[in-house]
Amino acid sequence: MHHHIRNGMPSRELGTQGWSKPWSDDAGGACVEAKKLGDGRIALRQSTDPEGPALVFTPREMTSFLAGVKAGEADFLL
Template sequence: MDRIRIYNGMPATELGTEGWHKPWSGGNGGECVEAMRLGDGRIALRQSTDPDGPALIYTHREMVSFIEGAKAGHADFLLAAAPGRRTERRTA
């Protein structure tokens, strides 16, 4: 990748099309988050249904903290259904 200024909210297309991964997938019709490890160790995230949209850029430490917190249940509130909507339950 050519030297570009990488910043939070930049168009994901400016990071290129190679190197994006879907860390997990499920029965969501392909709607998921894609991740890319950048050369400096940061991690870019984008919405798979909007690959031309913004890339959110996180440090490695920020991602470790988020993932560890999610595993510990600290992000469970994000799974609560919006008023009037049912929550899909996944089974292992």
């Protein structure tokens, strides 16, 4: 199942177990779901489209992204 993990692959190919919702939307129930993969990478998907594409990040990429968000670098999106 995890032989060819790649960015944009169908989320269903990563299995149905292990997805969690660390972030959620108060209006409408749309959430970002995250799953830690066996090799340490992190997959993200849209909860309203669990069969849709997964974005796959290395631990370093996720750490950098979260640090940037905490530092306000994504505030322009609000």
